[in-house]
Amino acid sequence: MGYLLKQQTFVLRSSLSHLLLGTFIFFLCYFVFLSLRFWINKSAIDVRTSDGWGYIALFIYGLTIALAYSMTFTGLETRVKVIGFLMTPCNPIEKYLSRVIIATVTGFVGILLTYFLADGVRMLLDWAIVGKQVHSTIPGFFNALGDFAEGLTDTRDFPATISALALWVYSLTFFILCSSVFRTKAFIKGIGLYNLFVIIGLIIVGTILFLVVGNYDDGDVGDREDFFNATMVAVSVILWLFSALNVWWSYRNFKQSTIL
Amino acid sequence: MINIQNIDFTYKKGKKKVYTDFSAHIEAGGIYGLLGRNGTGKSTLLYIICGLLHPQKGACTLDGIDTSARMAETLKDIFLVPEEFELPATSMRRYVEINKPFYPNFSEELLDYCLSAFDLDRTVQLGELSMGMKKKAFISFALATNTRVLLMDEPTNGLDIPSKSQFRKALASAASEERAIVISTHQVKDVEQLLDQFIIIESDGLLVQSSAADITEKFRFDMHDLSYADDNELYSRPSFSGKETISLNTSGEDTPINLDLLFTALIEKPELAKYLNNEK
Numbered sequence: 001m002g003y004l005l006k007q008q009t010f011v012l013r014s015s016l017s018h019l020l021l022g023t024f025i026f027f028l029c030y031f032v033f034l035s036l037r038f039w040i041n042k043s044a045i046d047v048r049t050s051d052g053w054g055y056i057a058l059f060i061y062g063l064t065i066a067l068a069y070s071m072t073f074t075g076l077e078t079r080v081k082v083i084g085f086l087m088t089p090c091n092p093i094e095k096y097l098s099r100v101i102i103a104t105v106t107g108f109v110g111i112l113l114t115y116f117l118a119d120g121v122r123m124l125l126d127w128a129i130v131g132k133q134v135h136s137t138i139p140g141f142f143n144a145l146g147d148f149a150e151g152l153t154d155t156r157d158f159p160a161t162i163s164a165l166a167l168w169v170y171s172l173t174f175f176i177l178c179s180s181v182f183r184t185k186a187f188i189k190g191i192g193l194y195n196l197f198v199i200i201g202l203i204i205v206g207t208i209l210f211l212v213v214g215n216y217d218d219g220d221v222g223d224r225e226d227f228f229n230a231t232m233v234a235v236s237v238i239l240w241l242f243s244a245l246n247v248w249w250s251y252r253n254f255k256q257s258t259i260l
Numbered sequence: 261m262i263n264i265q266n267i268d269f270t271y272k273k274g275k276k277k278v279y280t281d282f283s284a285h286i287e288a289g290g291i292y293g294l295l296g297r298n299g300t301g302k303s304t305l306l307y308i309i310c311g312l313l314h315p316q317k318g319a320c321t322l323d324g325i326d327t328s329a330r331m332a333e334t335l336k337d338i339f340l341v342p343e344e345f346e347l348p349a350t351s352m353r354r355y356v357e358i359n360k361p362f363y364p365n366f367s368e369e370l371l372d373y374c375l376s377a378f379d380l381d382r383t384v385q386l387g388e389l390s391m392g393m394k395k396k397a398f399i400s401f402a403l404a405t406n407t408r409v410l411l412m413d414e415p416t417n418g419l420d421i422p423s424k425s426q427f428r429k430a431l432a433s434a435a436s437e438e439r440a441i442v443i444s445t446h447q448v449k450d451v452e453q454l455l456d457q458f459i460i461i462e463s464d465g466l467l468v469q470s471s472a473a474d475i476t477e478k479f480r481f482d483m484h485d486l487s488y489a490d491d492n493e494l495y496s497r498p499s500f501s502g503k504e505t506i507s508l509n510t511s512g513e514d515t516p517i518n519l520d521l522l523f524t525a526l527i528e529k530p531e532l533a534k535y536l537n538n539e540k
Contacts, residue, residue: 010350081346086312087340091332255330
């Protein structure tokens with residue numbers, strides 16, 4: 001497995017470096033865009049603003065991890081490319097896991113580092129242009145992450161937080177599945193399908209909530225909350241199950257893939 | 261070793277079946293020539309053997325294990341040199357370092373021997389080589405893996421005349437009793453001296469599977485005047501210096517196989533295959 005990881009990292013080094021460079025430029029453009037009005041006014045960015053940016057950065061981070069997962073099976077677009085990988089003497093599960101591990105490390109660690117780097121460059125620009133009170137968005141990013149983690153331990157916020165987490169995990173596994181199904185432009189195609197599924201899912205869940213919770217006109221507010229929480233937990237259970245299905249399906253696709 | 265049992269194969273988009281109830285077997289210690297006309301499925305057969313294509317019916321096994329599962333235990337014994345391939349833009353040394361751990365019988369000595377036979381060394385940058393040079397580097401690596409089965413699809417395509425001779429030299433040095441080498445080619449002249457087993461396929465399946473010894477025992481390959489006639493003559497075709505003939509070997513004397521003539525004869529007169537398949 002170690003040799004396979006080394007080999008695949010070597011094979012994918014070009015695609016991975018392009019992904020990380022692209023993410024770095026994206027983060028930098030985002031920070032520069034948000035900083036423009038401060039730079040024009042030569043004013044300082046206050047800590048609360050940079051905290052807000054941290055929340056948005058967390059969202060972008062989650063999205064770019066999905067992008068990294070959509071590249072799980074990148075480099076297997078043509079017969080010539082796929083033969084080398086499929087003929088490597090390892091079991092299909094090892095090859096599958098090696099790709100998922102590389103996507104995970106690139107997504108969670110690599111992209112986080114590019115975010116830190118982009119924020120560092122933005123701070124340097126801040127310091128050069130405004131000259132004082134330079135703030136990092138990184139504490140804001142970790143505050144947002146901490147708020148999310150707190151939601152998992154808080155009884156009141158737990159149903160909403162767990163369903164948000166389930167939706168995110170589902171999204172990541174969905175993009176692994178897309179990568180195993182679509183040999184080219186997996187992210188673009190995946191986004192299209194994902195939006196379709198999420199919209200359909202929201203319509204179904206929204207309709208249930210509207211029909212049931214909306215009918216508690218004279219009922220106790222506690223009943224509405226209970227039903228809402230129960231729905232969120234049910235949705236998250238369904239999403240976890242679909243996530244497992246996505247992983248199984250993507251492995252099955254990979255295992256049965258041929259050079260056709 | 262490799263057993264191809266009653267396979268049916270059709271490309272998804274194609275209506276024509278490539279193989280129907282096709283069977284063949286490959287044993288260690290032979291250099292097999294896989295011959296056939298364009299579109300008869302030579303490359304397809306190589307891909308099925310190594311598990312890159314899955315037959316709709318039947319199975320291909322290596323020591324009883326289905327190769328379509330592509331498990332490590334079978335893949336470490338099979339190496340494929342496809343007609344087209346890509347090599348990373350790195351040095352041969354680095355390429356070997358990354359890929360050799362997957363092949364337990366990898367031979368550094370054989371690699372150096374093959375590379376030197378092709379006038380290459382480990383310092384070459386693969387990304388800077390021409391297609392022919394890349395092919396030589398890749399073939400050197402393939403031979404050095406020492407896998408029990410080595411499949412080569414048109415290995416001499418893109419090689420210049422001296423390189424073809426170098427290829428024969430390298431291949432001869434890598435052949436062993438534990439190893440089966442299967443070469444699919446149209447350019448029979450490039451490898452005919454090396455081949456000791458033949459699998460000849462036609463559009464409707466296997467035409468002949470026979471050893472060189474069996475062929476020379478049954479057939480004679482001669483050159484005669486155009487006026488020459490013999491009752492034992494099975495096939496002839498005119499050439500610049502007379503006519504090339506295949507006749508029944510009644511004298512027991514071995515003659516060198518004219519593979520080009522044999523292949524043409526089998527295509528034009530498929531009934532000749534019965535002699536080789538022991539049906540006549």
